[in-house]
Amino acid sequence: MKAWNTWERVLLALLVLVLVVFGISQPGFMSADALADSTFNFSEKGLLALAIALLIVCGEIDLSIAAILALSSLAMGYAMRAGFGPLGITAAALLTGMLAGAVNGVLVTRYKLPSIVVTIGTLSLYRGMALVALGDQSISGYPEVFSTAGNAYLGEVLGVRWLMIPIEFVFLCAFAIAVGLVLHRTVMGRRIYAIGANPVAARFSGIQADRYRLMLFVFSGLMAAVAALLLTGRIGSTRPNIAMGWELDAITMVILGGVAIEGGRGSMVGVMLAVLILGLFTFGLGMANVSGIVMSMIVGILLIVAMILPAIFRSKRKLAR
């Protein structure tokens, strides 16, 4: 599966377009400060998008990912109240995330249930558990190190003044590169495509499809937990409605990135470009004082247009033949 294709070129052009349009219309948009700041808006969502992209390529989906994020954030709060240090809090979040992902994976693989139904169920269940545990309360007062991870720049930590890259964005890039290499350069990645393209054929060619599915659901829980660590650190508190509805934003990123919803097609380069486009686009609209709900409307329309254009090209090509 090629990582660099026509759609990725279109996305790159779109990214340049976004930069040029906002660079001209919004003074201050093209400054290093603003661009670095903008990454705070999409780094956590980008992490979720990476995991969802893998799942969709494999022919599955995880709608519960933002609810797992909430549950992991809750685990952080409880670990802190139980007197654990930063390491224990981190471990609690990661374990909770992976466990919640494993529950999804087991239900999908053991009982052969469609992942969309399972994760609609666990979405309600996990979010509901967070609501039951916290009600209208919140947990705050996390150790300094989380706030640093969520808010600080790499340069500040390393003592290099000019290195203005937010730590969150470093996390996103590191995971994106790792996931991209696995998907595009390893046998494992090829098998994920194979399972998504034709699960029966993949099974008959000796790929342990269920093991891969389970693994990807656990990975999705892990990414949700990493995003929970960063987001909880950035905003400094755990609330039951943390990251509410983010699963739809992450799926939008993935689909705009050219991953086919029916599985078997898509690239990490495309997904990351889509993350950047949507992130910078909404940041630019924010600078132009466009309200959040209108932004999401524009993103929704963009999503449909992004799906229609290739469909039109396809049918044109068919007519030409």
Add this chain to the structure above:
Amino acid sequence: MKNLLNIRREWLLLTIIVVIILAVGVRAPVFLTWRNGLDIANDSAILAILVMGQMLVLLTRGIDLSAASNLALTGMVCALLGKAFPGVSIVVLIAVALAVGALLGSLNGWLITGFGLPPIVVTLGTLSAYRGAIFVASKGAWISDQDIHDAIKGLPREVWLGLPALVWFAFVVVALTAVFLKLRREGREIYALGGNPHAATYVGISVPSRLRLVYTLSGMLAGLAGLLWVGRYSIAYTELAAGYELTVVAACVIGGVSIGGGVGTVLGAVLGVIFIGVVNGALPVIQVSPFWQQAIAGAVILISVTVNARSERRAGRQILERQGVVA
């Protein structure tokens, strides 16, 4: 356990609902009163209307995630219309609600069939787009109690033959859906194409036109639900019913409508709605925090699909055995 799975799942669900009602009734007799029953029916009526539309879509292997946004947008349009023209009659408002909802729904259907796009992606897009359109239409303002047209507010409070109007609306919609699916040719074709789209095409069913029909109907019912919602809670704002689409899908799944298409009955779906209504009504009565609602709904979805999958697998094995004997 084996026998338990053998009986039809509608009866199983009905039994569970009755058990819950009796168990709660023993602890709090007020739960068994006619008044409380009416309250629950009133609360469930709008959900029932939405579920009928969603069921049609699910039967075709699709999904309509934009239903709640459609509801809110149509509700806002009706509220604005009522505010701008105080003389407008309720018949006109209902017609407008049905028309606007159907228009928004048909846009989904047109995008799905016209470009061969997956329903989940299209309705995910229109979910955001319609939601944003509410903000644009209302300029972000709330339309509160005093600005809602009296006819809109009055409609859900009307009582006909001892039953609230909302319940009558739900009855009519459910009855029409049942007739449509059981007796109309288009209804039977929806089951056929959900069961096997390719086979449906070969026997001459026009799949795209049936798909456009179900998305239009789903939108139309969402529009009607929007008018009723705005009337019942006498408020219209951008975030109205946000996230409710998942409750609608949940009710369908609990009622045994398969996401995989072709499987599901009106009776089952209605029982799914009643189940959610009864659980939500029971929690405050037995003094459990309403925060439990969501977690319980989630657990019930998971349990019911797991039970479903088991019974389906059993049926599959039986067919295999019979084939073995023939060979």
